[in-house]
Amino acid sequence: MSQPLKIALILAFSALPLLEIGLLIRLGQLIGIWWLATIIIGTAILGTYVIRQVGLSVFEKALSRLGSDREGFSPLFDGFLQVLAGLLLIFPGVISDMFGLVLLVPQVRNVVIRTGLLKLVTLFHYQAEVSRETFRAKDDVPPSDGDGIVIEGEYERVSERPLRPGKAVQPRRWRS
Template sequence: MSQPLKIAVILVLAALPLLEIGLLIRLGQAVGIWWLAAFILGTALLGTYIIRKVGMSVFERALSRLNSDREGFSPLFDGFLQVLAGLLLILPGVLSDVAGLVLLIPQVRRFTIRTGLLKLVTFFHYQAEVSRGAFRTSEPPSHDETDGIVIEGEYERLSERPLHPGKSVQPRRYGRRY
């Protein structure tokens, strides 16, 4: 990711809570504080219900996916997006609640899986290939380098008697130092 894009993402993430607070204040003025509190509490309860209902089944599907190759990764991503929707519903805020409610629509989740997650996986795969290639050299390694890195050194265990008398380390002294 380029530097200006990183800065833009950081600024958007920093402005998002301020926008959420502003929208909550405006919505509270428009509908009243009690309706706003009921809306926030209702979406939080809905999000908690979704996470409890879908959360464990996602882990069970992941484990069954590891044991057999009968289904693809699409149901796992679908469950992940449902859990993400639940988390967004738990967060207090109008934008996060709307995003969570939109993610609960199955067609939106399927569209997100087909487009967004595929691009995300290819992006991270590309980044991993670039990172792996950064450590490779253009010339083939010599015969000496193929055996690995060798670090030579000597050590002595302080808890045991020294192997060579006269070359031991001074024993530790516990007590006052003057």
């Protein structure tokens, strides 16, 4: 991220509470303090309900998906966006409530996941590469051993898997 963009984001997030307060005051003048209090309390209750319904199930789904099927991270991010919508609804303010209500729409969450997830992954990949290069000294070159890169790991031949549980597989004997 470039420096002017970072500064603009910091200023936008700093100005957001001031905008929220100004809009709450103006909305209170237009519709009355009791209606405004009803809206704020109602959205806070809705946000709490969303977080209670989705919050724990997101972590359970994430753990089960990481262990079994490989559907990707989109269901996890969908739950994360629902929890974020609930948090935005809990915070008093018109702008955060609007963002929270918009994030409760499943089609909007799908669009955010499809467009934002790719950008997020590339941003983190870029940041990881930059930080890796930052901590490496320029004259610190790893010694070359002539054999190339050695990658250690374990493998299992598919043809040597046991057909029945508890039955040992005999290693292949090579003919000489």
